[in-house]
Amino acid sequence: MKNELQDIQLACFCLEDSLFAVDIMRIKEIIQPQKLSSLPRSSQLLEGVINLRGIVIPVMNLRKRFEMPPLATGKSSKLLIVNLSRQQMLALAVDDVMEVVTIPVRDIKPPPDVDEGVGLEFLLGICLSDERVFMILDVDALLCPSDYREITNIN
Template identity: 25%
Template sequence: MGETEGIDSNQYLTFKLDDEVFGLEIGKVREVLDFTNVTRVPQTPEFMRGVINLRGSVVPVMDLRLKFDMAQAEDTVNTCIIITEIEMDGETTVLGALADSVQEVLDLEPEQIEPAPKMGTKLPTDFIKGMGKQEEHFVILLDIDRVFSVEEIAEVKSSAA
């Protein structure tokens, strides 16, 4: 599973947060759900919207807009939850990532991906895999395993338990 070469490595699920387009490696995405009722868990970080019941499992839902210091948006018919698997300290954790809307699955060849910028972005660049070029637009490619810290994941897992 640690193999990054192959067919999945150049496919990204693209989604919007505000006016920016982000991409997640398709191999990290389990499924996309329509927005559903999220149960708020007291005393959790603000970016943790709560938990959902996914076929009998408790799955924490994170608001990526809040994590990335963007304004919280009203939930709309396009709001969705991207169910992802993240690897941290050798463990796989299932998380829901709240997005304004899902766009498409995008094929990007290695020559269409630029390194993450060193400055000029509101986001720290350690969890940006690169910038995918799609016509005149950029897609911010996230390394979902690095978006949340070990401490944040531990707090979220204990809150969801």
């Protein structure tokens, strides 16, 4: 269990009007979108793969994962390259990366306990920074076992 006096750094990003965050220790890098190569018979959640300096990385569009409409035509996005706990990498397509914030671990609250809500199972918790509420993602929970098998074959 983490020491309650410890701080955590979170990379904050947005999807539409929703604010999310990922532990900065899970992020390898943040890049501009690249040309995707499609994957035949792949999960609908995986948009395709990119070649990042010789490493093939699957791309998941978080808008699809959270059942949001596609990003408006002409708007740009970013790719968060994250390290999963199973030694694999995954690129997460997000609308925009905003900032890195440092917050005390003790300020992270559990996700709301509600019966309905798309994506609640993917949250580690919520936090407040500068009067804004960020939902902290559990990047490992974004994939189901069959998706993990699929990206294991890719990585």
